[in-house]
Amino acid sequence: MPRASVRDQIVEAAFEQFHRHGYNACGVKLITDSAGVPKGSFYNHFESKEALALVVMDRYGETRHLDKLTDTSAPALVRLRSHFEALAQDIEDFGYERGCVYGNFSTEAADHIPAIREGVAAAFDQWAKAITAAIREAQADGSLTTRQDAGALGRFLINAWEGAIVGERAAKDGSSFAAFFTVAFETVLH
Amino acid sequence: MPRASVRDQIVEAAFEQFHRHGYNACGVKLITDSAGVPKGSFYNHFESKEALALVVMDRYGETRHLDKLTDTSAPALVRLRSHFEALAQDIEDFGYERGCVYGNFSTEAADHIPAIREGVAAAFDQWAKAITAAIREAQADGSLTTRQDAGALGRFLINAWEGAIVGERAAKDGSSFAAFFTVAFETVLH
Numbered sequence: 001m002p003r004a005s006v007r008d009q010i011v012e013a014a015f016e017q018f019h020r021h022g023y024n025a026c027g028v029k030l031i032t033d034s035a036g037v038p039k040g041s042f043y044n045h046f047e048s049k050e051a052l053a054l055v056v057m058d059r060y061g062e063t064r065h066l067d068k069l070t071d072t073s074a075p076a077l078v079r080l081r082s083h084f085e086a087l088a089q090d091i092e093d094f095g096y097e098r099g100c101v102y103g104n105f106s107t108e109a110a111d112h113i114p115a116i117r118e119g120v121a122a123a124f125d126q127w128a129k130a131i132t133a134a135i136r137e138a139q140a141d142g143s144l145t146t147r148q149d150a151g152a153l154g155r156f157l158i159n160a161w162e163g164a165i166v167g168e169r170a171a172k173d174g175s176s177f178a179a180f181f182t183v184a185f186e187t188v189l190h
Numbered sequence: 191m192p193r194a195s196v197r198d199q200i201v202e203a204a205f206e207q208f209h210r211h212g213y214n215a216c217g218v219k220l221i222t223d224s225a226g227v228p229k230g231s232f233y234n235h236f237e238s239k240e241a242l243a244l245v246v247m248d249r250y251g252e253t254r255h256l257d258k259l260t261d262t263s264a265p266a267l268v269r270l271r272s273h274f275e276a277l278a279q280d281i282e283d284f285g286y287e288r289g290c291v292y293g294n295f296s297t298e299a300a301d302h303i304p305a306i307r308e309g310v311a312a313a314f315d316q317w318a319k320a321i322t323a324a325i326r327e328a329q330a331d332g333s334l335t336t337r338q339d340a341g342a343l344g345r346f347l348i349n350a351w352e353g354a355i356v357g358e359r360a361a362k363d364g365s366s367f368a369a370f371f372t373v374a375f376e377t378v379l380h
Contacts, residue, residue, distance in 0.1 A: 163353025
């Protein structure tokens, strides 16, 4: 396998460090130290920490199990549950630490850095759209009533998930994820 | 009116600055500058930034409209809506910036600072308990079915609200709050 480029090393290290420490507590030096590259090499590849954060968001997007939503071998409601279960498993594997990169960046940086705000908003929109499409499919196959607006449900569910993460980072006991699965799948998607 | 003590001036300034910038981006110097007191005076009143953050969380708790949940002049479901509407109004008044101090601290500091994690967890528990009590009342007066577990609903709703804030800080267009009120009050509490 070819050795990862310096740029790739920086992106992978930034993914890890941003996820672990958040945006503000993670400086360029922490990223380059963690990547094992000289700090000076950073600016050969990225204009700013902010520009790197946008690349990290794309990289994070690839890990978000969106494929589970579009795998038509299972019914739409089953896929929705698999999607959120996979997201939950990832966070449980980190002991309820780190949270979601989108949520972290939204909370920490969206008010102050327009490009990050726009990047997070676009990522949430894309995610909500994929959830909404699966909800529409469940409404079409009769497993979900059509009395609710699929778009509002999709937006509500991604936010409820982001909030369950906020709850778990404080409690770290599984209670917020459990409440999410109970209410989302026994009441909201019912 | 007597002049605010130096300690009170620091707490008020910290409330404002933590809320505006988050935990990590807000240092002791920013707080004392904003309070108009010498940096050296900080440690006469607080052991650390962390200790001050706990005081700010208590101060923030007083602004959270929990009184609306216990005002028995209105039915429980009406009070639940008034409570969340008041929380929404506060955030709309800041142009969807700043978010919730509890959620911000949970996201930024809970993984790394045990006392903050515990403080946020206790605040969320207290809030969830107040919401759950109102839900139980609505179940008892027949305005809500008893088929759902009130505790899970209460936990779910506070998290869904925290997540709606995360969504709004990115989109800043009211769509996440609108989805919250539609789904929470037309489907979840139904």
